[in-house]
Amino acid sequence: MAKLLRVKCTCGNVMNAAPGNSCPKCKQPLRFPEDAMISLYRKGSPLGIAGGFGLYINGEPMGHIGNRETVRIPLNYGTYNLHVAAGMNRRCTDLTIVLTPENRFAYAKVWMKPGFWTNSFVLEPATQEEMPND
Numbered sequence: 001m002a003k004l005l006r007v008k009c010t011c012g013n014v015m016n017a018a019p020g021n022s023c024p025k026c027k028q029p030l031r032f033p034e035d036a037m038i039s040l041y042r043k044g045s046p047l048g049i050a051g052g053f054g055l056y057i058n059g060e061p062m063g064h065i066g067n068r069e070t071v072r073i074p075l076n077y078g079t080y081n082l083h084v085a086a087g088m089n090r091r092c093t094d095l096t097i098v099l100t101p102e103n104r105f106a107y108a109k110v111w112m113k114p115g116f117w118t119n120s121f122v123l124e125p126a127t128q129e130e131m132p133n134d
């Protein structure tokens, strides 16, 4: 079974889809960047926070990431800021990933660090071996 990719349609709709799919919202054929890919894994939350974390790339919403989910985002070469937020939890240690011909496949993980007043998210680089679903 082909792994689904996280893409944003030109109409703004964000979804998991496979190459060849059309946007369910506007019916346009989806375009998939082919240069590079970021795979982001969400580590299991001991706090039992089941809801999706909102995922942002360069400030643009890119849907949610569920508990222990891996999201694969095809992108063109460039520099990307990864950020997550959920509900009242807005603090996040962002991660910058630079995609180049020498670094086409980037891996990252996100987890929630419990705090005294508020929880915060941590985005960190990962290795392919750390990706449980790859």
Ligand SMILES: [Zn+2]
Binding pocket: 009, 010, 011, 012, 013, 023, 024, 025, 026, 027, 028
């Ligand atoms: Zn669309």
